[in-house]
Amino acid sequence: MISLIKNLPNCQFFTHFRNYVPLLLLAGLQQGLAQEFGDHQYTTEAIEAGSRVYTQQCALCHGPQGALVDGVDLRRGQFPTVRSDADLRNLISSGAGEGRMPAFELRQEEMNGVIAYLRAGFDPDGIAVKIGDPGRGQVLFRGKGECATCHRVNGIGPRTAPDLSFIGAIRTPVSLQRNLLDPGTALLPINKPVRIVTRNEETIVGRRLNEDTYTVQVIDSQERLRSLKKSDLVSYEISDAPSKQPTTLSSDEVADVISYLLTLRGLQ
Amino acid sequence: MKVIKPIWLTICIATMLIVALNVSAQVSYQRILNAADEPGNWLTYNGGYSSQRYSRLDQLTPENVDQLQLQWTLQNQVFGAWQSNPIIVDGIMYVTERPNSVMALDAITGRVFWKYRHVPADNALVCCGANNRGVAVLGDKVFIGTLDARLVALDRINGQPLWNVEVGDVSLAYSVTMAPLAVKDKIIVGVGGGEYGIRGYVAAYDANTGKQAWKTYTIPGPGEPNHDSWQGDDWKHGGAPVWITGSFDPDLNLTYWGVGNPGPDWNAGQRPGDNLYSDSVIALDADTGELEWYFQFTPNDGYDYDSVQVPVLADIVFKGTPTKVMMWANRNGYFYVLDRVSGEFLVGKPYVTVNWSSGLDENGRPITTPQPEGMPTYPGNQGGTNWYPPSYSPRTGLFYFSAWQDYATIYRAEESEYEPGRAFLGGGFSVLAPAPGAPTIGIGRTNPINNWTNEVGHASLKAMDPQTGEAVWSYDQFDVSDSGMLTTASDLLFTGGREGYFHAIDARSGDLLWHVNLGGQIVMAPVTYMVDGVQYVSVISGHALSTFALRDS
DSSP states (O other), rough: OOOOOOOOOOOOHHHHHHTTHHHHHHHHHHSSTTTHHTOOOHHHHHHHHHHHHHHIIIIIHHHHOOOOSSBBBBTTBBBBSSSHHHHHHHHHHHTTTTBBBBOOOHHHHHHHHHHHHHHTOOOOOOOSSOOOOHHHHHHHHHHTTTOOTOOTTTTBBOOOOOOOTTTTHHSSSHHHHHHHHHHHHOGGGGEEEEEETTTOOOOEEEEEEEEOSEEEEEETTTOOOEEGGGGGGEEEEOOSSSSSSSOOOHHHHHHHHHHHHHHHHOOO | OTTHHHHHHHHHHHHHHHHTTTTGSSSSHHHHHTTOOOTTOOOTTTSTTTTTEEEEESSSTTTTGGEEEEEEEOSSSSSSOOOBBBBEEEEEEEEEETTTEEEETTTTTTEEEEEEEEOOOOTTTOOOOSSOOEEEEBBBBEEEETSSEEEEEETTTOOOEEEEEOOOOOGOOOOOSOOOEEEEEEEEEOOBBTTTOOOOEEEEETTTOEEEEEEEEEOTTTTTTTTGGGGTGGGOOOOOOOOOOEEEEETTTTTEOOOOOOOSSTOGGGGGGTTTTTTTEEEEEEOOOEEEEEEEESTTTTSSOOOOSEEEEEEETTTTTEEEEEEEOOOSSSSEEETTTTOOOEEEEEOOOOOSEEEEOOOOOOOOOOOOOOOSSSSSOOOOSSSSSOOETTTTEEEEEEESSSSEEEEEEEOOOOOOTOOOOOOOOEOOOOTOOOOOOOOSOOSSSOOOOGGGGGEEEEEEEEETEEEEEEESSSSOOOOOEETTTSSSSEEETTEEEEEEEETTOOOOOEEEESSSSSSOOOOOEEEEEEEEEEETTTEEEEEEEETOO
């Protein structure tokens, strides 16, 4: 009677980038990630151990991405009542919500691990990606990288592609890198470009926002929110190809762009 | 006071007389036995002992179903999937709310008469949400099983607790989430806890006193038949919970129960053997609990293919011979028809993509084809279907249920040691997703945006012909569905899904007749009843129980 869901990790990919950990240590301390990394008192081993505890004990209710309980997003560090690690520890061992969250008797190393895993954004390898300079990254984002021709950040740019104003809070470095290097495998299915022809012969090109059995919601190329009944459509195509090509930026430049994207954490 | 007292006395005496004369208004065993003859009520979890979820009411028809209008809504006060099935007795509805509350309400207006709240013990532990699926009624009592593994009897009129007994040890993670089944003078429940190394059982209690009448383990102990389907001490913590209400055949005096997964869930290698009676249907004598027969769907299961589906009973002409059958769309991806007298296997065919097995042998035993490590297994962990109740219409001769199509899981087995009251899972799993980081299907739906999309799997309502084991038609949804089914004598089929649409479908053709967006996941089956000549249909969507009737009602 279990239902827990975790995404398919690409093990090779993760293993490969684990080799960059020492590199990142250096880069991280020098650059914008210093605070994020330096404040971390948990080891990779703890995070990995925590990942196992999470899968066994937590994911049943919280889901693989930690967002299945209303008002809580574990991966993104959004908790209704908890701030410090000590708070987390207390809540996990005492339970909450009148029994909706049971109390867990975790061993010390399990508790440390699961907190490390939450704090690492559910990504045992998340810090193992080369991170560059956010300032240079911002320049590349707006210029040579051509990101800003489709993506909007902090109120500037078109809305046709997903708004990236808080992408740094919801995506891991690994995920961002994959999105740049191999968008075809990284594009989330909901974001796929669609081409729709209605009965009144209107052609709508845009990005899918939501869909159900009878309707589909899109943002069209004129940035209009459209909700369409499928019974009113003559054709409805969802593109398998992403709307963007793999980036031609160099690996150092990609590292810079990732670094910039990680600074985008929404309204503070 | 001198004036009032005689009036109260008169009222009391009058009431006593009325109660004495009004025995027929009680929910006697006879009434439940003949539940199909009083379609105005919904007397058991599945509408009657055969669990067909078929109603003889026919005021609503394919022609007028688009005239349905909302009559009332009851808002849930607690967040979380609302999987409760209402019971309706003579115009009064009994419905449970998370974690373990019971309400009695006016079935015409939705106004609440009373509410009883049981607060489960702090150490209650359930794997997959503080679920409760409803009550049983018998006589003048209502019965609820609780998350801390207790069975509570309430006065049906005023909601006061009458007795409260332990069904299982809460510190070992036993729980009750199912609606109990009332048979004769007994209340029968099973226990959950298959993720915590319990040893499952079904137990019956005297409806008047709460005294345990019998208890039958779903894992045979030393000296019992089939104990050798386990090795060493594995049987002690082998799971095999029973967390969905069973069925009853009064002629055979047999109750039928679906048994859940063996434990630890995902490391089948850790518990060699068939692991009986996990993932089986068991037929137990209603009076003694004695095991009459069993049929195991998935021996030595490593995929969490609980066989907790509702045993749906019907008397049909099967290949020219009148046969007492049991129909079963199993979580393992196969649809089965069994002879319910003997447990003999009659039909078994896959209804979704299945790759853990290449087929069934002549006895219905699967020919297993385990997938290489890291490769997807179909159907995935939630199964081709799960616990949500199907329906069988004797008019159409078809069996209806919600299937999950194109849904797969990658399993990971690891050694795990049993520790009392802790998860005992033996590994983990991931859902096959189209892109790394893409959202995948969870146990419930809290997001109004379906951002996992149909690429991770989608619902297909299937109408199965028990003669062939094939689907006659199917009705697909974009999202998955954990909704049960309801059919009526006018060949209407009502169901829902996670998108929050409530659908009325032509039970013969599969054509959509009417739908309305109720806005929250529908994770239980609709029910129908009649009061004062008006047919109602009720369904829970999200945190609201909505009741519909025709516009001019």
